[in-house]
Amino acid sequence: MRKAKEAVTISVIASLNGATLGGWTDYAKEIEQAGVEALELNIYILPTDTEMPGVEVEHTYLDIVEMVKPHIRILWR
Numbered sequence: 923m924r925k926a927k928e929a930v931t932i933s934v935i936a937s938l939n940g941a942t943l944g945g946w947t948d949y950a951k952e953i954e955q956a957g958v959e960a961l962e963l964n965i966y967i968l969p970t971d972t973e974m975p976g977v978e979v980e981h982t983y984l985d986i987v988e989m990v991k992p993h994i995r996i997l998w999r
Contacts (some may be wrong), residue, residue, distance in 0.1 A: 923956035933959040954994045
């Protein structure tokens with residue numbers, strides 16, 4: 923990402939992809955340190971349990987955002 927940032931004059935938006943709670947914070951910090959202007963949290967959860975309420979899936983998304991939020995600034999500028 924740092925090389926991409928150095929190679930262009932336009933804003934760079936990074937995309938962090940994942941499906942579980944682990945790893946988001948560390949990777950988000952590394953991406954921010956590379957100098958990107960924005961970060962997309964691309965959360966991929968495929969609910970296969972038909973008994974799981976939709977609100978539980980939604981809470982997982984919110985939990986990930988709330989976990990990352992205090993550790994980086996580029997999401998909230």
